[in-house]
Amino acid sequence: MPTGILFGILAALFQSISYLCTRLFVERHKNDIGTLLALSHIIMGIISVPLVFFLLPQNMPELPGYLPSLLGCTGFYLLGQIFLFSALIWKCVFI
Numbered sequence: 742m743p744t745g746i747l748f749g750i751l752a753a754l755f756q757s758i759s760y761l762c763t764r765l766f767v768e769r770h771k772n773d774i775g776t777l778l779a780l781s782h783i784i785m786g787i788i789s790v791p792l793v794f795f796l797l798p799q800n801m802p803e804l805p806g807y808l809p810s811l812l813g814c815t816g817f818y819l820l821g822q823i824f825l826f827s828a829l830i831w832k833c834v835f836i
Contacts (some may be wrong), residue, residue, distance in 0.1 A: 764829050774826035778819075 766777050
């Protein structure tokens with residue numbers, strides 16, 4: 742099996758598992774999406790900081806060149822996460 746197909750299948754599997762874990766968290770912690778959002782980003786930050794030292798390119802562009810795009814992507818990512826967690830809560834209420 743080619744590597745790309747294997748990684749695609751693994752990504753889909755882990756994404757599905759993350760939805761199940763999110764739903765379990767939301768049910769156990771009384772729909773507290775703020776805590777889930779904070780905890781998930783703390784964990785991602787802890788994992789990402791060491792990776793920066795290995796993956797940072799040698800020639801980074803100047804920050805003003807990509808700051809608007811970075812802020813836009815970050816804002817829409819956070820909105821997407823909030824809407825996802827809200828949808829999971831809404832689904833849990835009506836099941």
